Amino acid sequence: MPSVEGPEALGVVLKEASRLDVPIHRISQGSGIWMLTDAEITEMVEATAERDIELCLFTGPRGTWDIGGSTRTDSKGAGLRARGHDAVAGCVEDAVRATELGVKCLLVADEGVLWTLHRARVAGILPADTTFKVSALIGPVNPTAYAVYENLGGDSINVPSDLTLDHLTEIRRVSAAPMDMYIEAPDDLGGYVRMYEVAELIRRGAPLYLKFGLSKAPGIYPYGNHMRDLTLATAKERVRRGRLALDLLARHGADGDMAPLGSRLPGALKRFETPS
Known part of the structure; x- marks a missing residue:
């Protein structure tokens, strides 16, 4: 479940998931670690740990938070990446703070940040x-x-x-890394709805996290109390979308083999050699 922007939204998601019997493997937040207090992060860590759900928080700052104005041009510039050394350092600071508070999964939107955090993990700076x-x-x-x-x-x-089924097969020929895909994408990511393909998407792409965004819904980043009502309403609706997908899979006879809750480590994956 993406875009769960704080403890209150998390509570809504967990309550609705229990009511609709929707198993959740991962809950992610998009506004960024630095938009949450230590107390808020700790509350989210504890609530998800009780239910064997992986909590994934976003590192930042990202392009639209600083001088990255080219992201708002037609070409989208360099994308929502971390601009300059200081932005990378900010992402690392976010990562260290979050993991010290018990967060075990970090969302990354920059190749350099990803490589830096991986090296920090290898070096023991991150768990x-x-x-x-x-x-x-x-x-x-x-x-x-x-x-x-x-x-x-x-x-x-x-x-x-917007990748085709054949594209997923091509990816699986070269990589075993788990895949995430919005079955319903937010409008700013295309607004695609792939609900009726969900069984075949799983067959081609597994291990696959099914994500439920909402098309035709306003954006909520960066979250604050001024966005509270919309954020809570959309959090609840995402869970209902998950129930719809589960029901569809059951009708198609494709509702088996879901990984047990708490499954989060991907196993051995290929890595570039890290410098000593």
């Missing part, structure tokens, strides 16, 4: 069981790019929702 999720904001669109993100340290990689 060895920390996982890195590559954001949909920089999702790879071919098997070679997907393999590069795996080698840079990615433990699950968010591909764009």
Whole structure:
């Protein structure tokens, strides 16, 4: 479940998931670690740990938070990446703070940040069981790019929702790294709805995290109390979308073999050699 922007939204998601019997493997937040207090992070860590759910928080700052104005041009410039040494350092600071508070999964939207955090993990600066999720904001669109993100340290990689089924097969020929995909993408990521393909997406792409964004919904980043009502309403609706997908899989006879809750480590993956 993406875009769960704090403890209150998390409470809404957990309550609705219990009501609708929707198992959740991972809950992620998009505004950034630095938009949460230590107390808020700790509350989210404890609530998800009680239910064997992986909590994934976003490192920042990212392009739209600083001088990266080119992201608002037609070409989108360099994307929502970390600009300059200080922005990379800010992401590392976020990572260290979050892991010290018990967060085990970090969302990353920059190749340099990913490689830096992976090296920090290898060096013991970050816990060895920390996982890195590559954001949909920089999702790879071919098997070679997907393999590069795996080698840079990615433990699950968010591909764009407009890839074909054959594209997923091509990726699986070269990489075993878990895949994330929006079954319904937010409008700023295309607004695609792939619900009726979900069984085949799983067959081609597994291990695959099914993500439920909402099309035709306003953006909520960066979250604050001024966005409270919308954020809570959309958090609840994402869970309902998950129930719809589960029901569809059951009708198609494809609702088996889901990984047990608490499954989060991807196993051995390919990595570039880290400098000594």
